[in-house]
Amino acid sequence: MTTPARTxxxxxxxxxxxxxxxxxxxxxxxxRLVGVYGSDRGDGCRLTAVLAEQDRLGALSxxxxxxxxxxARYRSLxxxxxxxxxxxxxxxxxxxxxxxxxxxxxxxxxxxxxxxxAPRPGGPAVASGGTPMAGERPGPVDVVGHGMFTLPLxxxxxxxxxxxxxxxxxxxxDIPHVNVRPHYKHRGVAKQFEGRAPRDAxxxxxRVEGISSVAHxxxxxxxxxxxxxxxxxxxxxxxxxVLAELERMANHLDVTMRLADAAGLAVAxxxxxxxxxxxxxxxxSVCGNRFGRATVGIGGLCRGLDLDTRSLxxxxxxxxxxxxxxxxxLEASASFLDRLRGTGPLAHERAVQHGAVGPIGRASAxxxxxxxxxxxxxxxxxxxxxxxxxxxxxxxARSRVRWEELMTSVATLLxxxxxxxxxxxxxxxATDTRVPDGLGLGSAESAQGEVVHALELSGxxxxxxxxxxxxxxxxxxxxxxxxxxxxxxxxxxxxxxxxGYAGVAM
Amino acid sequence: MPLPWALRGLLNxxxxxRYPGRSDPYLDGFAATVEVVGGRDPDPPGVLPTQExxxxxxxxxxxxxxxxxxxxxxxDRGACIACGRCVLAYPEVFAWRRGADVAALTRGALVVxxxxxxxxxxxxxxxxxxxxxxxxxxxxHIRHVDAGSDGSDEWEVxxxxxxxxDVNRLGIFFTASPRHADILLVTGVGAPGMRAPLHRxxxxxxxPVVVVAVGTDAVSGGLFRHGYGxxxxxxxxxxxxxxxxxSPASPFSILHGLLLALDRVPAERAPAxxxxx
Ligand code: SF4
Numbered sequence: 053m054t055t056p057a058r059t060x061x062x063x064x065x066x067x068x069x070x071x072x073x074x075x076x077x078x079x080x081x082x083x084r085l086v087g088v089y090g091s092d093r094g095d096g097c098r099l100t101a102v103l104a105e106q107d108r109l110g111a112l113s114x115x116x117x118x119x120x121x122x123x124a125r126y127r128s129l130x131x132x133x134x135x136x137x138x139x140x141x142x143x144x145x146x147x148x149x150x151x152x153x154x155x156x157x158x159x160x161x162x163x164x165x166x167x168x169x170a171p172r173p174g175g176p177a178v179a180s181g182g183t184p185m186a187g188e189r190p191g192p193v194d195v196v197g198h199g200m201f202t203l204p205l206x207x208x209x210x211x212x213x214x215x216x217x218x219x220x221x222x223x224x225x226d227i228p229h230v231n232v233r234p235h236y237k238h239r240g241v242a243k244q245f246e247g248r249a250p251r252d253a254x255x256x257x258x259r260v261e262g263i264s265s266v267a268h269x270x271x272x273x274x275x276x277x278x279x280x281x282x283x284x285x286x287x288x289x290x291x292x293x294v295l296a297e298l299e300r301m302a303n304h305l306d307v308t309m310r311l312a313d314a315a316g317l318a319v320a321x322x323x324x325x326x327x328x329x330x331x332x333x334x335x336x337s338v339c340g341n342r343f344g345r346a347t348v349g350i351g352g353l354c355r356g357l358d359l360d361t362r363s364l365x366x367x368x369x370x371x372x373x374x375x376x377x378x379x380x381x382l383e384a385s386a387s388f389l390d391r392l393r394g395t396g397p398l399a400h401e402r403a404v405q406h407g408a409v410g411p412i413g414r415a416s417a418x419x420x421x422x423x424x425x426x427x428x429x430x431x432x433x434x435x436x437x438x439x440x441x442x443x444x445x446x447x448x449a450r451s452r453v454r455w456e457e458l459m460t461s462v463a464t465l466l467x468x469x470x471x472x473x474x475x476x477x478x479x480x481x482a483t484d485t486r487v488p489d490g491l492g493l494g495s496a497e498s499a500q501g502e503v504v505h506a507l508e509l510s511g512x513x514x515x516x517x518x519x520x521x522x523x524x525x526x527x528x529x530x531x532x533x534x535x536x537x538x539x540x541x542x543x544x545x546x547x548x549x550x551x552g553y554a555g556v557a558m
Numbered sequence: 559m560p561l562p563w564a565l566r567g568l569l570n571x572x573x574x575x576r577y578p579g580r581s582d583p584y585l586d587g588f589a590a591t592v593e594v595v596g597g598r599d600p601d602p603p604g605v606l607p608t609q610e611x612x613x614x615x616x617x618x619x620x621x622x623x624x625x626x627x628x629x630x631x632x633x634d635r636g637a638c639i640a641c642g643r644c645v646l647a648y649p650e651v652f653a654w655r656r657g658a659d660v661a662a663l664t665r666g667a668l669v670v671x672x673x674x675x676x677x678x679x680x681x682x683x684x685x686x687x688x689x690x691x692x693x694x695x696x697x698x699h700i701r702h703v704d705a706g707s708d709g710s711d712e713w714e715v716x717x718x719x720x721x722x723x724d725v726n727r728l729g730i731f732f733t734a735s736p737r738h739a740d741i742l743l744v745t746g747v748g749a750p751g752m753r754a755p756l757h758r759x760x761x762x763x764x765x766p767v768v769v770v771a772v773g774t775d776a777v778s779g780g781l782f783r784h785g786y787g788x789x790x791x792x793x794x795x796x797x798x799x800x801x802x803x804x805s806p807a808s809p810f811s812i813l814h815g816l817l818l819a820l821d822r823v824p825a826e827r828a829p830a831x832x833x834x835x
Contacts, residue, residue, distance in 0.1 A: 163751070171786055178786045207755050208703050210734035212716045215704040215752055236751035237706045240787025252617050255641060255781055262710030262806065306713065319563040325720030326573055332717075333584065340589050340654075342808060343710050346641040355642060381563060554709040557749075 064112050068126050071114035075101045078112075079133045084407035084420070086504050087525070088129065088139040089518040090147030092175025097124045097149045100518070102493065102506055104407070107425035109493045111506060116149060128154040135406050138528045142558075145235075146242060147172055161238050161558055173242035174508070174516035205542075207236040214553040218546075220538055230538065232530050234557040241558040245517035250276045250350055250487060250507075253514045257505065258345045260519045261555025263306075266292075266299045267498030268505070268519065268555075269348040274428060274494030275507035275517075276350045280487040284429065287477045288352030291359075293430035293468045295335065295344040296496065297461040302331045303499030303550060304454040304461075305375070308382070310547035311451060315388050323378050330371050334364065351482025358476040361469040368469070372462035379455045392448035396533040396545035400445060408529060410501020410522045411457070412549060415442055415449035422497035434467045447548040454550070487512060498522055500551055521555030573721045577810070578728075578817055578824045585658045585810040591635045591803055592645055593655035594671055606631055607648055615647045618774075618781055622669075635660060636668035636777040636791075639805035659823075661802040661815035663687065665793060668777065668801055687799055688821040690766045694740050697729035698820065701739035701763065705756050705792055706749025710806040711773045715743065717809040730816060736762035741819060744796065745806075747775045747782050748789025760796050768819045770800040773807045780805055 066074060079085055086102040086109065096117040103110055116124040128151035129136040140151040141160040148170030151157070164170065171178045206217040219231035244256045250272075257272035258265040270292060277284065284292070305328040312320035332342040339347040339357060347355055382388060398408070403416035413420050422428070423437045431437065437460055442452035492507045501522030508516040526549065533545055575582045606629050612621035620637035621644060624630045631651060633644070644652040662668050663683045666676050702715055718725045719732070733739050736759045744756065760767070771792050774780040779788040789795055802815035817823045 207752065208759055212702045212712055212732060213704070214707065214709055214712055215746075215755070236755065237704060237746065237749045238751055238787055239706050239708075239747055239749050239782055240785045241782075243787075244782055244785050255617055255639065259708040259781060259805075262708030263713060265710070302713075317563060319566055322721045323566060325717070326722060329717060329720050329722045332713075336588070340642075341640070342714075343806070345805070346639075346643075355646065378566070381566065385563070552709040554707060 064110075066112065066114050068114050068116055071099070071101070071112060072127050072129060074112055075103070075129055076132045078103055078105065079135075085133055085135040085139075086407075086502075087506070087518060087520040088136055088143060089506065090143050090149050090174070091508060091516040092147060092172035094175065097147050097172075098174070099126065099143075099149070100491075100506065101129075102504060102518075102520070104420075104425075109426075109495060109504065111491055111493065123148065123150055125150045125152050127152055130154050138524070146170055147174075159235060161235050163235055171240060171243055173246065177247065178240070178243055207233075216553045216557070218542070222538060230530060230534055230542075232527060234527070234553055237553065237557045239554070239558065241519065242517065245514045245519070248514050249512065250509070250514060251354070251481065251483070253517065254349060254354075255346070257517075257519060258343075260558070261498070261500075261521045261523060261552040262343060263303060263552045264299060264498035264500060264503065264521070264555070266295045266344040266348060267496045267503045268521070269345075270296060270429070270496035271494045271503040271505040272507065272517070272519070273348055273350050274496065275492035275505045276487055276494070276509075277482075278494055279490055279492035279507070279509060280482070280485050282351050282482050282485055284352045285480050286433065287472060287475070288480045289433060290430040290468045290472045291338075291353055291357060291477055292348060293434065294338060294465060294472075295347060296429075297465045297468070298331055298335045298338070299344055300499040301458055301461045302328050302335070304458045305331060307454055307547055307550040308379075308451070311392070311447075311544060312382070312388075314543035314547055315391050317385070317388060320378065320382060327371065327375050327378070330367075334367065334371075338364070349479070349481035351485065352480030353477065354479060354481045356477060356479040359469075359472065361472050361474055365466055365469045368462060368465055372459070375458055375462075379458070382455075389448060391544060392451055392548075393446060395447040395536065395541050396548060397444070397446045397535065398529055398533050400443075402529070402532050403445070406529060407525075408501075409525055410498070411450050411453040412526045412529060413501065414440055415453045416445040417443040420502055422495050422502050426495065428496065430468055430471075433471065434464060437464055447544050450548040450550075500555075501526060519555075519558075521552065523551035523553065523555040524558070527551050527553075527556050574724045574727065575722060577813070578822065582810070585814075587656055588658040588808055588810065589640070589654035589656055590658045590660045590808060590811055591638050591640055591655050592633055592642070592652050594631055594633055594651065595653045596651045605650075607651065612644075615643050617641060617643070618778075618783065630671075632669050632671065634669045634778070635662075635803040636665060636774065636801060637780065637783070638803060639774055639780050658808050658810035659814040660804065660811055661800055661818050663800060663818060665777070665798070665801055668803055684821070687768070687819070691768060691820055693766065694820070697731060698740045699731050699733040699738050700741040700743050700816075701733055701736045701759060702743045702745070703752070703756050703759050704745050705752040705776065705795070706746035706788065707773065707775060707806075711745035711775065714804075714806045714809050715745065715772060715812060718813060723809050723813060725813065725816070736760075737764065739763050740766075740768065741816070742767055742769045742796065743772055743812075744769065744776050744792045744798075745772050746792070747779045747785075747787070748792045748795050749787055750789070753789070753795055756792070756795055768800070769796050769798045770802060770812075770815050770819055771798045772802045772812055772815065774803050774805045777801050777803055
């Protein structure tokens with residue numbers, strides 16, 4: 053008998069000062085900050101800090117009233133809780149709340165240029181005409197010194213990549229700083245959740261970060277299932293794992309392809325590109341969609357599937373051995389490994405302080421894998437997913453974590469397919485269940501790491517959804533890993549992070 | 559000792575699709591979008607879903623019931639995100655449409671079934687575009703711009719370079735420099751922050767330029783079409799020549815769109831087994 057996938061959502065509401073003190077105190081005592089967000093309340097803003105304590109998620113909230121000038125202010129958490137750094141900037145951009153004493157309150161997601169009102173998630177709808185324009189102001193320069201120059205890379209990148217600007221602020225060959233500016237492709241995702249019924253909002257969740265559609269759909273559905281106490285049937289739980297692990301494989305193969313590309317290994321690029329295409333085709337043979345979309349639904353699956361588990365397993369075995377062999381060849385390419393070894397190191401202490409998630413955290417010996425911390429769906433029915441064994445914190449460690457995970461994904465998939473057997477899996481959407489008002493917390497492990505959705509429902513409709521991608525949480529660590537020559541290291545470091553920028557810019 | 563990379567390369571040989579020379583089963587079988595199979599009210603009238611019912615089913619408002627003359631139901635593939643809900647709710651009216659070849663030369667042609675005058679208009683557009691691209695060298699260069707995608711579109715565009723699609727064999731290349739590009743390929747909803755960078759890229763390209771909007775997000779804004787962070791697609795930001803729906807558009811759909819842009823779509827695909835019909 054397995055227990056329902058509850059995340060123990062617990063929301064405590066405090067006064068503003070007490071809230072700040074509580075968050076600081078818990079962080080000092082070892083709680084991991086998962087995120088901070090605002091939800092508009094007309095005459096103020098409800099601030100919520102999501103924390104993980106002993107691997108469990110909980111929420112602390114407070115209402116910050118608007119001052120006489122209409123602006124809500126509170127004392128910034130970032131000086132004592134550094135992980136809040138980007139969350140408070142995003143909060144300022146989107147909700148118009150001012151964290152006083154924040155070390156650097158520059159625009160992150162939306163450059164409103166002073167006068168444009170904030171979109172205020174959780175509040176009334178924003179008309180498409182009332183667009184807060186993202187500005188074109190040049191980025192701020194942090195490091196002032198002799199012979200200093202800044203070089204913007206992007207937002208239109210040189211290959212086929214998502215738009216982002218990396219502002220290199222450098223006094224020559226060495227780089228003291230890379231400033232990350234993701235706001236160009238801000239799509240106003242938060243407001244897109246609002247006013248929709250949960251089953252429609254799943255489709256929005258799938259588009260928060262399209263390369264991890266399944267993980268976001270799962271995190272969102274877990275939040276609803278948590279609120280409503282819905283139990284997902286066993287077959288649907290296993291299919292969810294199948295989709296999630298295929299998605300992880302595609303992402304890890306993509307990262308490997310980009311690393312090989314950075315090193316100029318043309319044959320390896322084409323081999324891993326081929327493997328990735330096979331994985332996307334396996335996904336489409338499971339559910340009709342190459343990204344596993346429109347399949348996960350609240351309560352299980354929103355469409356019935358008829359899986360040929362035996363031939364899927366057969367193809368997966370063959371694919372797995374091809375991937376294993378190509379990874380061995382990479383591990384035998386000394387010049388390739390030389391480019392990865394020692395490059396872009398993330399110190400273990402920094403990873404702990406920030407609560408780094410995903411392969412980036414694991415490669416620096418910080419394991420926040422949701423599949424192990426809070427097993428969900430079929431992960432509760434299957435043997436535990438083993439942790440990888442690379443901890444040196446550099447590009448090589450991040451790559452090896454992914455290579456190990458590729459192999460454990462194959463094993464988990466074969467287990468899941470074997471357990472599923474041949475019977476058709478019926479749709480299991482909980483269409484009739486009334487979901488009570490309140491705050492639900494859901495999480496899932498994407499290829500990038502822990503995805504968390506904090507969902508506020510009111511009258512059966514989404515009032516606010518804070519969709520926290522692992523990419524948003526980890527990308528800020530980009531500031532901490534450049535030690536050598538930026539121009540040669542950047543492609544390797546960026547590839548090894550393996551993040552989706554849509555899920556950052558929101 | 560593992561096989562060296564050079565030898566592994568030789569193993570790739572037979573992976574590549576033969577499309578457009580031959581048909582490809584993955585292209586033909588891929589359910590890229592939906593079609594209307596029973597969109598005209600039969601006798602007795604009344605079995606067609608009402609507009610209200612259609613709006614309740616479709617999350618993007620892609621379904622429309624026209625009341626001028628006999629009631630007719632249409633689907634706007636440019637707004638469809640392939641969620642399949644209409645097919646589940648009204649299997650007698652909607653069905654999956656097999657085939658990744660769903661690109662079109664006008665925005666209107668994505669609304670199906672199309673009116674007869676749409677087809678004439680498309681034919682005229684096709685002739686004009688063919689004139690425009692006649693001057694292009696046998697090899698063409700693409701500059702891609704992400705104007706606010708969810709990230710999946712870039713994967714599918716990049717896939718065109720993997721050995722399965724290998725568009726280089728067709729003389730299609732990607733370039734970092736807009737000055738050397740003939741085709742502007744745009745993904746994403748038209749995020750406000752990307753409007754200026756998109757314009758700058760377009761301005762830097764030498765005419766004639768063919769613009770391809772890739773994915774439902776770029777065509778219409780998709781699920782995000784009414785949000786402040788979308789321009790309802792990129793059609794109002796650049797002059798689009800080819801519209802490729804899909805959420806995201808699959809690699810074959812994008813390839814089909816590129817061939818459409820270059821007037822190189824095979825008139826009728828030969829079967830995959832190589833035998834001539
Ligand atoms: S598949 Fe979904 S998005 Fe497309 S027309 Fe049908 S209901 Fe609308």
